[in-house]
Amino acid sequence: MHKTHLLIDNQDVATDDYLEVRDPGRTADIVGLLAQGTAAHVDQAVQAAHRAYAGWRDTPLSQRQALLTQAADLLAAEGPGVAELMARESGMLVPTNKAEAGMSAAIIRDNVDLATEFLKPLQVEDEASWVSVEKRSIGVIAGIIPWNAPIILTMRKLAPALVCGNTLVLKPAPTAALGLSALLKKIAALFPPGVINVVHGGAEVGTALTTHPLVRKVSFTGGGAVAKAIMKAAADSIKGVQFELGGNDPAIVLADANLDDVIPKIVGGVFRRSGQFCFAVKRIYVQRPIYDAFFEKFIAEVDRFKVGHPLAEGATFGPVNNRAQFEYLQGLAERTRAAGAELIELGSKLDASTWDDGYYLLPAVVKHAAPDLEVVVNEQFGPIIPIVAFDDVEEAIRLANDSELGLASSVWSRDADQAVAIASRIEAGMTFINNAGTSRIGQKNSPFGGVKQSGIGRESSEVGLSEYVEYHAINFHK
Structure with missing residues (x-):
């Protein structure tokens, strides 16, 4: 039986409480045990991401891209190996899970490819002055992921956030976290400690993530009711939010x-x-x-x-x-x-x-x-x-x-x-x-997201990358 802990600072962290993850096709079968974190664990993870941020932000883009390319290769090679585990915890077919790993690797590579041009500053000049508009990383990003396509929806957050120089605390859905977490642990080991952290849990963990003062932005995929709660929680510290909320x-x-x-x-x-x-x-x-x-x-x-x-x-x-x-x-x-x-x-x-x-x-x-x-x-x-x-x-x-x-x-x-x-x-x-x-x-060039109550912001393409940067303008007067 799989037992999955939290991942903080590239270390497994055991907790006092583990959730039984059951097979939706055989509900009497326990597929694995999933650590349940607390607000204190969230703080540990956010602090680890915050400590790692300055070093990761200052890592040259080419090195960030190289590490993400390694992550894409790892995902393509090892993702199919967790397809049966993911089928047992999520109910999705094995071929679907195998295909998801390949698509997720492509998502990482797309973001790596787009980042080179995207992150170049815009510079204009006339006789009186010059202007440089730079794109800077934001800081610690919280990613909250649903159960229906967990690897794809994680990589849509992880790849643009990391290539732009941010660090991450991820909260997977409890009913589809075992296979994803096994992959994330291997991917995180490629990066400096604290760049990728994973905290499992319920409402307490979600609230702690969305209210933590060192979390600068929340990226959430899921339902509208939870999105409304996140917006309210994020308001006190005026965090940025990016939502993909489904549609009809x-x-x-x-x-x-x-x-x-x-x-x-x-x-x-x-x-x-x-x-x-x-x-x-x-x-x-x-x-x-x-x-x-x-x-x-x-x-x-x-x-x-x-x-x-x-x-x-x-x-x-x-x-x-x-x-x-x-x-x-x-x-x-x-x-x-x-x-x-x-x-x-x-x-x-x-x-x-x-x-x-x-x-x-x-x-x-x-x-x-x-x-x-x-x-x-x-x-x-x-x-x-x-x-x-x-x-x-x-x-x-x-x-x-x-x-x-x-x-x-x-x-x-x-x-x-x-x-x-x-x-x-x-x-x-x-x-x-x-x-x-x-x-x-x-997949590479279309911004993914909705209008009205289907979301705020976009994923994929250069527009998706823009969710993970702040803009800084320098205007020099000659």
Whole structure:
């Protein structure tokens, strides 16, 4: 059984309390024990990061980049080795976890590549004076990470923060911390002590991190309710915050879409990680002339899923991560049926005899969902998808924008000009055309984040790097 301690100053730190991390596919199985920190541990970690900061800030950029490149190589080589452990603690499929390690290594390399030009000062001059605008590191950064894609979402914070010269205290989610922490311990060993610290725990640790006077910025990925609490906690010391808070992402499918090409991509965009990722397609708007054809092909594709334990041979769909989300999704399905909607469960149980041992749900599709139905207007974060009919483009855009969330969105059409025109009118941080995610150059160059209540600030690209610097202007008068 894995026993994971805190990591402070590159040393394991034992605590008086350890949380049992259970397998969401076999809830009687304890996967490992996770140290639970206190406010005192947070202070130790922040003090260690603060001590390390001056030396790390003054380390030449080329050396910071070299160490991060080593970290990317380590992650690519050793990440797949914790894929089964991560599957057992998170419920995500083993191939998904293996792919996550490779994507995370690419995130580090992207930030290393972008930093050289980004960190150069901007200099302008005329006859009277010259100006130099420099980008400086901030200090100690607190990174708070969710459970659904823990390595990727950690590296989106770690890589830009470190390459810009900051130090880190990270708080992983308790239900997906074992595999991530094993990797972070190896990565931290590449860097000077105190540059990367990891403190596990609940609300006490979160509050201590977000109120500590030496923490200069909080980067959080998760839900809006926690983000509001962080903003209030950060206000006393006027910390910076960067939030990625999920979304209720619309997909608009136009009548000219090639359904044979579109539907497998949308199904993947809905149900990857059992629907548990922030920019998953959460509501589908289909133009009425093709609605019936789309629906029939869509449910046929979804019906191929085999739901079971992520380590079971043949499983193509795992359990949801935790009891609270499981119960919320069960209730959402019941309320959807009670509202008179037609909710169709699809897929098959890989092993029905063990179905009640975990947080298993069959994927479900809601036919002819009303635009104001709860499952349409609220983010599900699970394997339930409503499909809504629309008549014209103006209606589709109005429905897509009728939300206080605005993370990602997608448009599906053979008409490139029309698709781009629609995309430009959607209130979201990102719009994908004819896919449900970013391309490789998109991953490097697209700012990742949302508008309205889907977040503050961005990750990825040079815009993501800018979250981890302060600007200092020098104006010399001749």
